[in-house]
Each structure stands twice: as C-alpha cells, then as structure tokens.
Amino acid sequence: MTIAPNKLSDPAVRAFVSAVNAHDEEAFYGLLTPDATMSDDGSDRDLRVWADKEIFSSAGHMDVVTETQGGRGLVVNYRNDTWGEMRTAWKFTVTDGGRITRFETGQA
Template identity: 35%
Template sequence: MHIATIFIAFALLTGCMGAEAQKENNNDNSKIKSMDTSKLSNPTVKEAFQAWQAGDSTLWLSYFTPDAQLLDDGHPRDFQNFSREAIGHERFTSIDIVKDTGRSIYGKFHSDTWGNFKTYFKFHLDAHNKIYKLEIGQADY
C-alpha cells in the first residue's frame, strides 16, 4: 500500500509539473512583443513593426494609406479586418532576415490561433513614406 501511495503522489506531482512546464513554455513563446529592431533600417517599417509588436492597432494603422492593400500568400485580404483581428494576437518572436533596404522582414512568428511558424512581412511605401501594400505569408528559409 505504501508503494501505491508513493506512485499516486509521484503521478500527480509529475502531471502537475508537466502541465506547469507546458503552460510556462507557451507563455514564454506567446508573450514576446519587443526585441532588437536595429536590423530594421527603414524608419517607417521599423515604427510600424514596433506598433505591431506592441499590439497598438491605432499606431499601426497610422503608417498605412486609407486604402492599403493586403496580400496573404499572394491572395488579397481585407487589410482593416486583418489588422483588427491579428494585432495583439500575433507577433514576431525573432527577426531573422531583413531585405529590400529594410522593407522586408523574415522571422519566426507566433499566432494565438495558428501557432508558431516562419513568416515574412513585405512593406511597400509610397512617395510620402506611407505603406500602401503589405504582403505577408509563410516563409521557407
């Protein structure tokens, strides 16, 4: 009987520890909002990225033209709806590659809905440094 009690206690203890460790791991992964953005050389992109990471939809939208376009893996999507739904629930967890004079960002990404994956954000700016098109999608690098 003593062995059974020890076994039950051990099973309960390891089960609780496993759940706590899993919860902690998920929190660590999903709460990364700020990071080193020194690789981002385009000021508009850098500021928009920081607004995205902070979950500030008002500031994020201020960097875009009113009729900004969104392409998701090459398919048109409603930019305003995407921004409302994703900001605060999706974020980069690393910046791995920056291209196109600082206008394209590739990195690891966390979505509360879709999990973790590699992605890209490609910003297209007009003559007034407003973003008129954003291309996003899963990256393979």
C-alpha cells in the same frame, strides 16, 4: 538570433513591427495610407479584418530574423494565439512620405 525592431533599416517598417508587437492599433493604422492593401499567402485580404484577427485579437508578435531590400523585405518568426509560431516573409511598399501602401505576408 533576431533583429531588434529599433535596429530595422526602414523607418516605416520599423514603426510597423513596433506597432504590431505593442498591439497598438492607432499607431499601426497611422502608418498606412487610407487605401492601403495587403495579401496573405498570395491572396488579397480585407486589411482591417485580417489585422484584427491575425494581430490584435490574437496577440500577434514579430521577431525579425533577416531584412532585405533596404529593410522592406523581412523574414519573421511570427506568432499569435491562433496559429502559434511560423516562419513568414513580409514585403512592404512604402511611399516617399514614409507611409505603407501595401504589405504582403505568407509562409517563408
């Protein structure tokens, strides 16, 4: 069973998952601070290069299995056309204004 994106607790994370699943680059980047950073499996990556490869050019999709930390920690069945489906963990750092400054993902 998965959690529908519109049922996620944190508004910024809810919008992030919705933007990923809609492949909406404008909405995705609009949620991030200009200096936002990210890591994949513990290594910092170039956010725009990573997002293009892992989300937008490969039809990335997030099916949320669980949420923790007030909705800022997720376990997700993530799939894209490059890697297929995998269980991943996501952690988000969100400003008081509701924008994402960092996200971290990796194998769960």
